Amino acid sequence: MSKSVTPKSKDYSKWYTDVITKAELADYGPVKGTMIIRPYGFKIWENIKNIFDLEFKKTGHTNAYFPLFIPKSFLNKEAEHVEGFAKECAIVTHSRLTADDDGSLTPDPNSKLEEEVIVRPTSETIIWSMYKKWIKSHRDLPLLINQWANVVRWEMRTRLFLRTSEFLWQEGHTAHATEKEAIDETHKILNIYQNVVENFMGIPLTVGRKSDSEKFAGAVETFSIEAMMGDKKALQAGTSHYLGQNFSKAFDVKFQDSDNKEKHVYATSWGVSTRLIGALIMVHGDDKGLRLPPKIAPIQIVIVPIYKSDNDLEIITEYVSPIVNYMKQNNISCYFDTRDKLSPGFKFNEWEMKGVPLRIEVGMRDLNSKILTIARRDNNEKSTVKIDDANKLLVNNLNDIQKCLYNEALNFKNQNTFQADDYNEFKKIISDGGFVECGWDGNEETETKIKSETNATIRCIPFNQEKKLKCIYTQNPAKYTVVFAKAY
């Protein structure tokens, strides 16, 4: 399990899959395109999920659960929405299997459904069909609901965490009395996304609005957080959509306002998914495996005892017990790895592969000197510390690792983000890898041409639009400053 991974520089894609497999984060499922999230990977997801969930609740959102199955006809109600999702959805047509003469199972023709049902690719349609029932008056607004769920988008090309037929996510769906409130909500959520991804996951972001061709099928405006992966490609890590009245009109959701007039409500939707784990791996991972920011690491500190006899282990156990207890009291996840018959070297490799931020090594000789060794996963630095100072130093180190991983990623992102005003220069940067900040004339045609010539897409239109640039492609006055990159 703890064998080494393919070096990043040799084959980035292979490196990525190796890390996932060897750190036991995930595995391929038997149905093409599906994925198993293994316990260690799932614990990372639980940590990320809990942080988001708390932030959503703090801002007045509640969780609910809507059905997996959507009537086929619902998809058709919002014109752009159906375009976006009908081409890649799982369709349930029968409700019973029956045995053939040879004993193999086949869908029972008698169980054919009158109307096929779709496995949700996203839940706007089913949720808005219910909001019609629940929203009558301005007193029912705002309605701020989130759900944690699995969704399905049929994918032929699988890439663990990034592109799978089924994935886990949260999807928020809110209804508001006014356009302003809905737009404010869209931005509030975008801020939560940015805060959690940057400050907990240690991933620096570029934030902004999507171009029309890249926005969500059914949205008026889509905002996104974009991260730079270790291969300098972009990953869309979360989106927040202002839906205007598109869905409230499609599902005829009106409320009686305080002026007694009936109005269609304004909507938002927003989501982050297990894809974030893919970002985590690609932003922080190195040739030894994962590197996890302490704030989301399932194990923050691992203690590896170096011993020959049971008696040695007993003495070491007593020696480190004040650390174990202190960490427990302070909700710091600390694992004392006393697994038998595995060498310390094996354990070091395993915990490095799994990205544990801090490792403590302690052997019999350290006892007399009242010391122990701390190894940092982020920079491989080892230091010898006095046992009496250990608790404080460990906590300081965790805080420092959190910062260092972010700063390292930020430096990498900055070093690989370029301004360009010449299209040849642009093409060279895109080909070498990186984000390009440049002017765009705002024409979809220009965007399409650039995409077809370079594979780069507009990742977002940053909020800060102070610069007066020329379009990188047409050299006409730019309508927007945008960020281009190849993306996952």
Place this chain on the structure above:
Amino acid sequence: MSKSVTPKSKDYSKWYTDVITKAELADYGPVKGTMIIRPYGFKIWENIKNIFDLEFKKTGHTNAYFPLFIPKSFLNKEAEHVEGFAKECAIVTHSRLTADDDGSLTPDPNSKLEEEVIVRPTSETIIWSMYKKWIKSHRDLPLLINQWANVVRWEMRTRLFLRTSEFLWQEGHTAHATEKEAIDETHKILNIYQNVVENFMGIPLTVGRKSDSEKFAGAVETFSIEAMMGDKKALQAGTSHYLGQNFSKAFDVKFQDSDNKEKHVYATSWGVSTRLIGALIMVHGDDKGLRLPPKIAPIQIVIVPIYKSDNDLEIITEYVSPIVNYMKQNNISCYFDTRDKLSPGFKFNEWEMKGVPLRIEVGMRDLNSKILTIARRDNNEKSTVKIDDANKLLVNNLNDIQKCLYNEALNFKNQNTFQADDYNEFKKIISDGGFVECGWDGNEETETKIKSETNATIRCIPFNQEKKLKCIYTQNPAKYTVVFAKAY
């Protein structure tokens, strides 16, 4: 919303649905058999889920996530399992919709899947296909994995929370080196189930083993917790299965033991679902709506101010703020209901419907006397207390309500549990409603006859088997003392 419900005594089934609707716990989904869990109902589920999750983690289990989609052929691998699930499953046959000439959507024939996939009715098969990959040595055991997930069993008769096509649950799947360890695990989980359902949800249980005809399709033995609903019918509230080597043999999962021999592993699986919310409603609810045990109530205390002006409200806010703060510090969920333009009476009704354990009423006149009124939801008792004593009394009351709800349910269950040795007597009790403890000769034929004649099933074979009885039906010496009842 807070209108009254159909009285229990008039129409129990209507009462049940009324409570769910009016307390805003759930709603029917657009696809037949599906359900929406609304925010208030979902919060109850979150509370229950968090308690179980903690207990599972304390006992060494970790969460993971396995795919929704199972290859059709997997279902066929365990003979009894396929019998149990093939008749009521959702089958995905296509992966794309295409528009007809008239614009309506239809499954694209070109997207027909080579092998149909089944939406998981339970995950034994897919999990054991992965365990084959992960389990090699005795060092990999025990493997103690749980998942929180949605599952689908196609149901034509819908009953919110009790019988829906899709429901939420946890399913534990463990692998062990020995039979003894696996059986111990089965009982360990049964104990967790009993503890949480009795001590947190306040629902008294009958616990035991299932008869062969009632056990899980694929299990060697099934154990269950059974609760008595308000209409004296039984509800199976959770099951823990000892699977023996049935699945490890079906999926050929072997490990190398410490004696270097290859052996098939021993397995368990176990689950509780959102059905527990149905139990909660039917065990504690009354004609005013829900009554929630404090330990799982989303809101434990509601404070309703009685005021005429904004100034009044300000004064009351200050008056109750020490209570609000104290509860917050002690992690007691306390909601100060300052919603405007709703009368206190309306609020009282609403919170009674929603089962909030304690209500505080406070008006301007109470301020001078330094008092407030506490109303208990469980027994409708009101008392006036000094504000200075309020915090302590409120906490005491919450503890007392938790006990009282359990005791009330236990008395009800005891009063409606009967011993019988005569079949006519048996039939009368079953017809009137209740649990019957009696002898059974152990023949499936006898069990079938009793079921067809009375609709009663063996709910379980309790662990305590000291009595020597005669079979209620054949009058032959009984093999077991069992509990019969009609069940949901």
